[in-house]
Amino acid sequence: MNIGIVCYPTFGGSGVVATELGISLADKGHKIHFITYSQPFRLNQFNENIFYHEVSVNDYPLFEYQPYESVLASKIVDVAIYERLDILHVHYAIPHASVAYLAQQILKSRKIKLPYITTLHGTDITLVGQDPSFEPVIFFSLNNSNSITSVSESLRKDTLKTFKIANDVKVIPNFIKMEEYEHYQTSCHRENFAQTHEKILIHVSNFRKVKRVEDVLRVFDIVRKEIPSRLILVGDGPERPAIDKLCRELNTCKDIISVGKIANPKDILAIGDVFLLPSETESFGLAALEAMAMKIPVISSNTGGIPELNIHGKTGFLSKVGDYQEMAKNTIYILSDNERLMQFKIQAYEQAKKFDISHILPMYEQLYKEVIAEGITL
Numbered sequence: 001m002n003i004g005i006v007c008y009p010t011f012g013g014s015g016v017v018a019t020e021l022g023i024s025l026a027d028k029g030h031k032i033h034f035i036t037y038s039q040p041f042r043l044n045q046f047n048e049n050i051f052y053h054e055v056s057v058n059d060y061p062l063f064e065y066q067p068y069e070s071v072l073a074s075k076i077v078d079v080a081i082y083e084r085l086d087i088l089h090v091h092y093a094i095p096h097a098s099v100a101y102l103a104q105q106i107l108k109s110r111k112i113k114l115p116y117i118t119t120l121h122g123t124d125i126t127l128v129g130q131d132p133s134f135e136p137v138i139f140f141s142l143n144n145s146n147s148i149t150s151v152s153e154s155l156r157k158d159t160l161k162t163f164k165i166a167n168d169v170k171v172i173p174n175f176i177k178m179e180e181y182e183h184y185q186t187s188c189h190r191e192n193f194a195q196t197h198e199k200i201l202i203h204v205s206n207f208r209k210v211k212r213v214e215d216v217l218r219v220f221d222i223v224r225k226e227i228p229s230r231l232i233l234v235g236d237g238p239e240r241p242a243i244d245k246l247c248r249e250l251n252t253c254k255d256i257i258s259v260g261k262i263a264n265p266k267d268i269l270a271i272g273d274v275f276l277l278p279s280e281t282e283s284f285g286l287a288a289l290e291a292m293a294m295k296i297p298v299i300s301s302n303t304g305g306i307p308e309l310n311i312h313g314k315t316g317f318l319s320k321v322g323d324y325q326e327m328a329k330n331t332i333y334i335l336s337d338n339e340r341l342m343q344f345k346i347q348a349y350e351q352a353k354k355f356d357i358s359h360i361l362p363m364y365e366q367l368y369k370e371v372i373a374e375g376i377t378l
Contacts, residue, residue, distance in 0.1 A: 001368055002031045002084055004076065006100065007091040009040040013286040014121035017151070017174050018091040019043050021364065024177070024357050026050045028365075033079055037068070041263050053079050069095045069102075076103035080114050087368050088116040093124040094134060097141035104376070115146035115371045120169070122151070122283025122304070123210070125159050139163050146371050152305025155283040170367065173308070174284045175360035178353055181293040186270035193257055193271060199229040199335050202272040202296070204265050204287045205279075207237025212301075214239070214246050215278040215324040219299070221250045222328035227335050232272070233258045234265050269294040273341065274331050280321055282306050293352040297344035299331050309355070315348040 003025060007018035019042040022032040026049035034040060037055045055075045057066040076099065079085060088103070090096035100116040107114045118141070125138075142148055143165045149172045150156040156169045194200050201220055205211040213233070220231040233243070233256060247253040259268060265287075269275075275291035277300040282288075284305040288298045292309075298316035300306050312318045317330035334344050 002086045004033045004085045004088040006035050006096045009036045009038045014092045015040055024361050033083055035075055069099050073099045073102045077106050080107055086372050088114055091119045092121050093138055098137050101141050101144050113376050115376050117147045118145040120150045143167050151284040152308050154305040172363045174286050175355050175357045176289055176293050178356040184266055186267045188267045188271050190271040194230040197228055199273045201231045201274050203276045204234040207235050207239045210280045212278045212280055213243050216276045217246050218324040219328045221252050223331050226332050231256045234262055234268055236260050272296045285309050289355055292348040295345040295349045297334055297348045299327050315351045
């Protein structure tokens with residue numbers, strides 16, 4: 001198949017999943033055409049079946065805001081015509097679903113069929129999508145998608161509740177490539193981050209308010225008073241100043257290591273003992289899955305799709321959003337006994353195996369075939 005993929009090329013989960021999906025499809029012989037404004041950061045190796053089409057927006061003085069959507073639609077039309085795309089897969093509803101619809105209509109006027117699939121990743125529905133100024137466009141573009149997928153059952157329910165669309169929403173969960181995690185040899189030396197007797201807690205995110213990184217610091221503050229430990233923060237974002245301020249108030253800065261944005265967090269995860277994810281909402285929890293694949297139990301909130309991944313009392317623990325005291329209690333419970341910690345690590349790893357790409361990729365391939373076979377009316 002000739003497959004076009006539209007995604008955000010940044011560090012967010014939707015871009016990671018879209019890129020890894022494209023790479024895996026290319027490995028199976030499909031021709032993959034990434035269409036976005038810069039090369040996805042995970043797209044860093046040559047593959048003869050992968051093609052990158054950059055969307056460039058010219059700086060016209062007439063426009064206060066550059067018309068990215070129009071340029072993206074034009075690029076999709078161009079790629080569809082000259083690369084003979086069979087299907088278009090857009091990740092993140094805003095603005096990609098509406099742009100896909102526009103491109104589809106332009107192509108129909110030229111007697112060319114291009115069905116499109118929209119994959120919902122979370123905040124495009126639960127946060128940005130609930131802004132009234134976006135609602136009519138999202139409703140229309142989702143209803144006119146040839147198929148819709150969501151990364152969790154929780155997100156599927158939220159989508160149908162929020163927009164009441166007539167279109168069906170299929171659940172195809174996020175995934176990882178377990179072969180990349182098995183026997184992973186990290187370049188990190190644990191002794192550079194913590195002493196032998198200390199445990200390592202890890203948090204990875206884009207440091208937005210919804211991630212509740214301040215709760216991470218509060219959990220750590222309680223844990224370190226019971227168990228010698230260090231906290232490693234991976235990522236950066238708008239909440240950075242608030243986090244720095246809180247660690248000074250709690251006097252924990254000397255025990256917190258901030259490593260910034262890392263394209264491949266496996267190196268850091270390989271030396272961790274517990275992963276903290278106290279988010280306000282998570283459609284799935286890809287960062288938690290990556291941690292579990294590195295044999296790290298997860299202490300998380302019980303919101304969104306996280307309970308579909310993190311099994312309470314087995315792969316970690318779930319708590320109500322904002323209950324950092326219970327999260328700290330559960331962290332101490334896991335870390336206070338090395339045999340117990342090892343059991344949680346093994347169980348987290350076994351759970352992660354269920355989300356290996358080998359189980360998920362066939363779902364997408366089958367969906368592509370069904371949508372292409374159904375076609376669209378010219």
